[in-house]
Amino acid sequence: MNTSHTPYRVGEWLPQDQETLNDWLRQLAAKTKQADLPLQPSIQAFKEYIEGDASAFMLFTRMFNEQPKRHNTPVHGGDSGPEPEAIVENYQQMLAMCNYVLSMAPEFNETGLVGFPINAIVDRVMATESGYCAFRDPTVNTHFKRILNDWGEFLKSSESVSVLNDSPTGWLSDAAMEKMAGSREAFISTFDCDPTLPHYGFSCWDDFFTRVFKPDQRPVASPDDNNVIANACESAPYKWATNVQLQDTFWIKGQPYSLQHMLNNNADYYPEFAGGTVYQAFLSATQYHRWNSPVDGVIEMIEFVDGSYYAEAPAIGEDPAGPNESQGYITEMATRAIIYIKADNPAIGLMAFMAVGMAEVSTCDVTVKPQQIVKKGDELGMFHFGGSTHCLLFRKGVNLSFNFHGQELNEGQNYLLTSPIHVRSEIAKVVPTQGK
Template identity: 50%
Template structure:
């Protein structure tokens, strides 16, 4: 794919998309050129999506409106070339990216290409309605699952090379995300080898697919568990940056408004256990595209219930309108509507009692795989599951009786915070 390098490109939260709108538009321009020069038959799941749009009167209207409603100034690239013009064009572009694995590019990382294709249209009223539609989300799940099959194939290893994700620039970028390694003098290749299970002597360093690389595991001892025998200490469930700490959380709230307050009944998918957390505390943190993508238990305890709740994939709060960073600004909103895993754990510490870990998928990063089962005993630091194709955001829920002193490693929660290591202490229960 052709695209223009831009020096010092800035990124949106989690570094999934460039915050520089000009870079994003140039990346899209490259994809537009590729699709125009090489029109391919639609993959069967894309063809099925096309049929769904055209055979359902409401969806046909919405998928036409979402492109018509994009302001004219956003439908052309900086060079005056058309971007995503209509749903036919959208489908061709999705068709082009779903047989590719994301490449590392030091000039800018578009880790969510479908999200980039829909960047403006999903912020319209037509897009907002369409991407909340159950039938649309069922088909999007099929598309993403099919893409996931490719990302788990040997063919997807092509981008794992000395010119790709194992290049000096890529390894340096991955090293920079390590909260324990901030010095510029550190050898980034050695840092990766020390951190992760791999074998640089093997093809693709021993990784069997793109998905295998993205769900890479730490070597033993690289992320020590904070106070493993102290049940008062709560450890970080994901290698993530703190976004928000909310207390006295309500059962119902207008989560779609600008402030995006948490709405427990919706976040917890109307689960009967939701009432246990009314008036309690929610901690939310977001993951980086270049970080570790597995989830670990934050407490010692027993898994009470664990399941995946299907939801949306490309819905962002309409309160952000045409904000180019609307996806970033929807961090709170997506916890109520997006695909997410719910893992309820009865902590050994009675001062905690029932708590919940909720990893939340976002756009392409919506495959939540739970690897624990109901009734299983877990220790702090044990793996609970993983995202596939990267990571998104996650929440921890605590009941109203739990008094917590948070340790966010000197940071104020927000969109500019940085990663706290997984298994590190993030809070201590106060008696």
């Protein structure tokens, strides 16, 4: 079977096939070399750290020597062809290409969006032994955070609006509109925008990607029924699990959830969820990127966790589907925001919403405060520069019947080809315990 166009990049943040990604990298490498830009301060600081720290220097040198020589991608009907020489050859080139990215906004591409340009640059070295070590290092992730903050500032600037046009690579093209909403007419009627204004009234890339629905869109499911839980994001189901353990071997294939690590060792909260339920879903690059409360209740506590940005599960190896298959793993490892909500419904009680940053999409912007009263469907916050993955956590004894809107999912299995379910629609319902 020819799998060169297998959609293994969850959420369409990276191209569906390796050759498209390779072509994009070759073009970026050529543009970077031609531009020969001076390093921005955050990139220069990272370079100085790599070259000044013996461990970092070793790991960032070795990972490029360890990157796979070929991908097992069948070409022209069946045989695996040789992988071309590495496109990103060393950490110096990696840094230069990242530096170039900091002054560009993602373009639309029908054959494969590169919404994670830095992820694309380090895609192959992430899956090496040295990459596993380097990309989990706290100091390395501190540097990546500074770099991504710089990119975020560019994406909030007026310069980034250049990709909001109707060219084939523009986000206002017919093809992009079809991808995001089904048609241009549907986009205009669905989202808060003004097609009579330049760039549809969006001031920058970030303004466009955090766009909001018009008031009549995405109604709240059963607003007067507290047994109905609303979908917190416009997201596709990935996995659900019951009887989740406080500690588990989340780095193995299958990646069981490990509550103590997911909830950042917060002893005031993680024991509450022992034996409970976790539901996880992922967001698409072309969809809505804000989070909404799944229940009526009170915001009890908010916690931000600094974690990794480019760490894959070691069990995945050199699988090109690594970012997909690491969805469970990153709930314990990645940058994330945890919002604890005391639901009005006593059958639910304390629950948690967890927004998990992945690669470039790691800015978790919470817009609620502790002790704030929220209604089901109210905004909790948003991802900037796109979307990632999120979890809902429920305590043991909260019996739920999930509603995947016609999609068949079995407990404990990962699903990468599901379709997004509308935010604020029903995602689950509390089922009364027998005898009560």
